[in-house]
Amino acid sequence: MERQYFMVFMVLLVAVALTGSVSAADTDCEVGVKVNYEYPDDNGAINPDIHELTDEKQHPINFTKEFDPAANMTKIRFNYENITENTKFTVKIRAPGYTELSHTFQLTPYGTLYATHLSLQMKATDAYKLGRDITRKADQILNFTRTGDVLVITTAGTAYYKNQTTEDVLEGILNQARGTVSYGKGNILMLRKTRLDPLDFAFIVRNGNDLILAYFKNASMTPIYVGTVSQNMTLSQYEALQKKLGSDTFPIASLANAWALGLSPDILREAAFHGHVCIGTISGYAMIETLLKYYPATNEFGLPLEGVSYQVVGVPGGSDDDVFIYAMDATPGKRAYVGFNTTADTNIAGFIRWNSKTKTGTLIIMAYSLQELINKYKQETGTTAVSELKFNAWAVKKLTTAPESLVKILYAFDNLTQDQVNYILGYEPTKGNTTISAAGLDLSYILNQTNLVNATPANRTYSTGNLSYTDLKNIGRLAAEKAVELFRAMGINLEKDDYHLFVLTSAGYVRINGQDTGAVWDGIFDVLGSRLSRKTLLPVHAPLWGQLKFDFCLINGTQKIVRSMYYNLTTGTFTVQSSANYIIQEVLPYDPPFDVLMGWLFHNHVCGGSSPGYLIADYIFQNYPKGENEKYIYVTTQDNCKDDILFMLLGVSAG
Numbered sequence: 001m002e003r004q005y006f007m008v009f010m011v012l013l014v015a016v017a018l019t020g021s022v023s024a025a026d027t028d029c030e031v032g033v034k035v036n037y038e039y040p041d042d043n044g045a046i047n048p049d050i051h052e053l054t055d056e057k058q059h060p061i062n063f064t065k066e067f068d069p070a071a072n073m074t075k076i077r078f079n080y081e082n083i084t085e086n087t088k089f090t091v092k093i094r095a096p097g098y099t100e101l102s103h104t105f106q107l108t109p110y111g112t113l114y115a116t117h118l119s120l121q122m123k124a125t126d127a128y129k130l131g132r133d134i135t136r137k138a139d140q141i142l143n144f145t146r147t148g149d150v151l152v153i154t155t156a157g158t159a160y161y162k163n164q165t166t167e168d169v170l171e172g173i174l175n176q177a178r179g180t181v182s183y184g185k186g187n188i189l190m191l192r193k194t195r196l197d198p199l200d201f202a203f204i205v206r207n208g209n210d211l212i213l214a215y216f217k218n219a220s221m222t223p224i225y226v227g228t229v230s231q232n233m234t235l236s237q238y239e240a241l242q243k244k245l246g247s248d249t250f251p252i253a254s255l256a257n258a259w260a261l262g263l264s265p266d267i268l269r270e271a272a273f274h275g276h277v278c279i280g281t282i283s284g285y286a287m288i289e290t291l292l293k294y295y296p297a298t299n300e301f302g303l304p305l306e307g308v309s310y311q312v313v314g315v316p317g318g319s320d321d322d323v324f325i326y327a328m329d330a331t332p333g334k335r336a337y338v339g340f341n342t343t344a345d346t347n348i349a350g351f352i353r354w355n356s357k358t359k360t361g362t363l364i365i366m367a368y369s370l371q372e373l374i375n376k377y378k379q380e381t382g383t384t385a386v387s388e389l390k391f392n393a394w395a396v397k398k399l400t401t402a403p404e405s406l407v408k409i410l411y412a413f414d415n416l417t418q419d420q421v422n423y424i425l426g427y428e429p430t431k432g433n434t435t436i437s438a439a440g441l442d443l444s445y446i447l448n449q450t451n452l453v454n455a456t457p458a459n460r461t462y463s464t465g466n467l468s469y470t471d472l473k474n475i476g477r478l479a480a481e482k483a484v485e486l487f488r489a490m491g492i493n494l495e496k497d498d499y500h501l502f503v504l505t506s507a508g509y510v511r512i513n514g515q516d517t518g519a520v521w522d523g524i525f526d527v528l529g530s531r532l533s534r535k536t537l538l539p540v541h542a543p544l545w546g547q548l549k550f551d552f553c554l555i556n557g558t559q560k561i562v563r564s565m566y567y568n569l570t571t572g573t574f575t576v577q578s579s580a581n582y583i584i585q586e587v588l589p590y591d592p593p594f595d596v597l598m599g600w601l602f603h604n605h606v607c608g609g610s611s612p613g614y615l616i617a618d619y620i621f622q623n624y625p626k627g628e629n630e631k632y633i634y635v636t637t638q639d640n641c642k643d644d645i646l647f648m649l650l651g652v653s654a655g
Helices: 002-012 126-142 167-177 235-260 265-274 279-294 319-327 370-381 388-401 418-425 469-488 519-528 584-590 594-603 611-623 642-650
Strands: 027-037 049-055 064-068 073-080 088-095 098-106 108-110 113-122 150-154 188-190 201-207 210-216 225-228 311-314 337-339 348-355 360-367 408-416 501-505 537-539 549-556 559-568 573-577
Touching: 027 088, 027 098, 049 073, 088 113, 098 113, 126 167, 126 201, 126 210, 150 167, 150 235, 167 188, 188 265, 201 235, 210 235, 225 235, 235 265, 235 388, 265 279, 265 319, 279 319, 279 360, 279 370, 279 388, 279 408, 311 319, 311 418, 319 337, 319 348, 348 418, 370 388, 469 501, 469 519, 469 549, 469 559, 469 573, 501 519, 501 584, 519 537, 537 594, 549 584, 559 584, 584 594, 594 611, 594 642, 611 642
Parallel strands: 027 113, 150 188, 311 337, 501 537
Antiparallel strands: 027 073, 049 088, 064 073, 088 098, 108 113, 150 201, 201 210, 210 225, 311 348, 348 360, 360 408, 501 549, 549 559, 559 573
16 A cells, blocks of 8 residues: 555655644643563664654644653653543554554643653564564574674565565564674675565574575575585585575575675675676676776766766676676666677676866776686686685685786777767767667777777775774764754754654765775664664665765655765865755655665666656566566666666666
8 A cells, every 4th residue: 555655656746745733722731652662672772753643633733752761751742722631632653663553542630731651562563573583593593693793695675575565674683683783784685686586584604614504485484494605515515505595596605605705895785786796796896996096087977967987888798787887876777887789798898987078088998808717716726626606705805905907908098089989879969868879899990990099097096994893883973973963053853763864875885995884874873773774874876986975864744954964084074065965855755665765776866767667667566477487687778767776676787
């Protein structure tokens, strides 16, 4: 039902805010509300949201509220005219992971004050129960809350449970783990699937040099596999694993072993978006590292519609393409990634850096050779056989220490003209779309352009910093505290766990000194209780070289109060901005479903062009549902905004 109402909003693109009020009152009323949760350890850990108060005629009543931590109780105060002991009121309460509670009550007179005390019990949603209970079961098997060293991989967040979105499952995992698992630590990965796919869970812990996996299939509380998933598995062990996990074997094994090697959390998140860790994933990041060293982003690019630093020309079918889309924010829906099968080699990619002042560009073409890397791996390790997991481990170390050694710059040309860009991309200025006439990386054309000259490389140092998890987390904490200060100056006290407060940030996508910034999320959560699984901390897609930005958006009905800032790396302080960084806030008052919200965040804004992507995907799921061993294949000749939403919802991508 929620999705139907939301789809009406999507089609009409019109919102009507209905408001009501009671007449001026002269009687003071006070209600103490103590909320108890089905899971006792949530008591005191989650601040309930008392979001609606009405009288018996269902007229909304304005009220103030204040949490009393000593009594673990929220006090709400309001005025009401002509009140009696028989007057009935209804209060509605929400809490993340719990079913909304509606309670009707009456007040007792105490002189001129009418008051009462309510002790209410909230019931967990089925999805929240599943997340908590399956995490408890995994902990009984693996004992990870004692060691604090665990990786969780799940299809929750994309797959549905009982025909509902599954952000509450994620919330249950996090709350049951109580800090052992967090978004900021990078040890919970949402494997991109579709809403029709099974709801699966993988819990992995280290045991010496071994990795032990407990795998739960299709929301079952009984694991189908408990055993090794290490790169050191024997062939018989791998076959036993494959017999149980089927097509999920390599995705889980590759992600688990890359995590154990210390692969950066943002790369792991991209790999979960792509589906696994492979040499294409690793080499794609090596290309980006090499590109930023020799031909760094200038932020001058704007072809044709979106402000991006590079236009990526790929050959669809290689895993590196998903890296460019994810890590460079070069999405097809923004026309920043275009792919054409005009070149036989799927491991080649072109990057166009445009200068909007001179109206000229630089074209950099890079590639990696799988066979050459295999030969190098054999030579350096002395092995004759190639295990993909061990090959990955070797490549991950190369990515960390010498990314350039994994890839080659084939060509780098300056003086690229607008007409040449249009020819390569198939861009028609009057239409603004790519077409089937595109040349792509047609080297016979490119190498015969007499105006092109060899580009002079920069020699930028793109090194990794030494900020700890605690250092990065503290940046998030300081940003949240700055927001509290800014709102307090307006007479607004921000409450923790507030459903009406949204934090939009580039953290988790951008890097600081070459380091992942996901830990910033945990600092924000500590202060404000904002979290992705609560739909209140929203990572907005950005390139990894982008700026660390924040929008703190408080919504009251259809009114939005936004305070924005960005982090100054040089000074370690925050610069407050006069305008918002993002335009996703427009849909937040309407509580969009979790999966389409993830699509908009991936697209990095909300627009009329992206909205049809949700409607198309919903139609496909309802009329053409795929079976267990089936997948969707997407064919298009003209990309636009809707394609980014389809990427996220249908589980399709160029890679």
